[in-house]
Amino acid sequence: MSTPKEQPEAAGKRPRAAQKPAASVNMDELRELIGLLRDNGLAELELENEGFRVRLRRESDRAESSHASAPHHDPAPAQTPAPAPAPAASGPAHPGTQASTAAAQDQDLHIIQSPIVGTFYRSPSPTADAFVKIGSNVEPDTVVCIIEAMKLMNEIQAEMSGEVVKIYVENGQPVEYGQPLFGLQS
């Protein structure tokens, strides 16, 4: 399943006062949203309401991924890293900060790192299936993703074998050299 770009509603940009002042989402509404996500073949959906935000993500076969978060826990937007986020003290916006932090907790996994700086794509074209998904078994020569650098599509091979259990970056996200992409269990 391909992962289209973020929804037009891509929260965060919207002025907060523009929404009706409902303070929370009930379970029925949540189910409705999940249905919307599934029925329309969407991979991700994000909705913000006054003081509340929900983000749903479907990783094909993965049961993972529906987490609600407070408005200010903004995951780095895919295209433009924010000018001054504050990941521990006052460092600059690094494309890889989040993934590196996530991967650091997975010390038992083999990590496939990005060999170049560029834009990460999970599938060979926007309409094609992803190269690998959670549960895929890969060999060293299996192509796991594409990283676009200077308009060139570079196919990245796993260079190790195992089962894909973690995917640290999202489709279309910029990645830097050495950034964790996938976690494998051998």
Next chain:
Amino acid sequence: MAFNPRKFKKILIANRGEIACRIIWTCKEMGIKTVAVHSDVDRDSLHVRFADEAACIGPAPSAQSYLNIPAIISTAEIFNVDAIHPGYGFLAESAYFAEICEACNIKFIGPSANVIRLMGDKIEARRAMHEAGLPIVPGSPGEVTSEEEALGLAREIGYPIIVKASAGGGGRGMRIVRSEGELGKALDTASTEAAAAFNDGSVYIEKYIEQPRHIEIQVLADEFGECIHLGERECSIQRRHQKLMEEAPSTVLTPEQRKTMGDAAVAACKKLGYSSAGTCEFLLDKHGAFYFMEMNTRIQVEHPVTEMVTLADIVRNQIRIAEGEPLNYNQDDLLIVGHAIECRINAENPETFAPSPGTITAFNLPGGPGVRVDTFVYSGYQVTPFYDSLIAKLIVHARTRELAIARMKRALDVMVVEGIKTTIPLHQKIMDDPRFRAGDIGTDFMEYFLARNGKKAVSA
């Protein structure tokens, strides 16, 4: 105000170290966002910390990171920058890189690729600048085959001359000739020596420059053909062609000479169609004659001494020129106030000059009146062995040279860098040297200095 289509919002700095920080400081003052690129071992460098955005572009070896053009352009595209500042070294004088930036619609902050290419070929550069009116060291066009030919040429050039081996190096096959009577014998011995040393007896002759000084002229040129100079820098204190210390103004240049050299450099740059900041390097002999050596088409390490005495921000000018702005002052506005000295603080053993990487365990920056430090390190920083050894530049400015020397001495005294060896003790000794204090320096200074002080030169 005219509409300017090239106002920069964001600049990528394709460099590391103190110069990357230096560029960030000016960008901050101009309200321009910065993107740092870095190798994986430079993650903790200050240029990464103080840029607005940063990306790791490769492993430690420069070829895979700071010289990795696809990675740098890719980062520029991801972060959507308007321009790239190349700093010095790495890709700063790569015509190829400048062309790629242009092809990708990213402004390269520097002169055009054609000018970079021309000045990059040192022989072609001398020919072009000679045509553009700059004097070059006169000599034979090629090998000298007979004594008659040599005598004729030497008469034209004027004594003293030097006979050099075509295949030469290391002083072998070299003879200085002060009068016509010595020439025949010198040709023979130089040729024999060259044949023995290099298996090639061919020799050529050149004007011998007595007690040469390395004097360079800083120029600024916009894209509309306007060009000015910012006076000279004296860079004679070098070891193996590596500058150790620089000052401005020079102790020997009279205002008339400054004008002559400056005007010549400006005229040549105008003929060349030069734009951006640049530096013409000259040899100045003891009689006041000067000869063009080469042109650096980039910002230079020692640019701060010029900034101190002229109050110009050279990086800011580079950016404004690249934005398509005209120079907003002319030659008559040039002001040279006081005297500035820069000491390059390298992570090196001050006696053997061997690199000294390691972790900086304590770091104290000097401050107070007239002191500037350009650096990217701090206490706890690990100096890696992968790049050049420059960790900081200590610059002072005072009303006179004597006061500047006193100021530099007290600044060096309180500049503490522990955990690694640095060239601080060497600079302290140079500040006390009688020849240096008298301003009696030339490119042979370090040879004299190390011979005079021997091994004990810098026992700190």
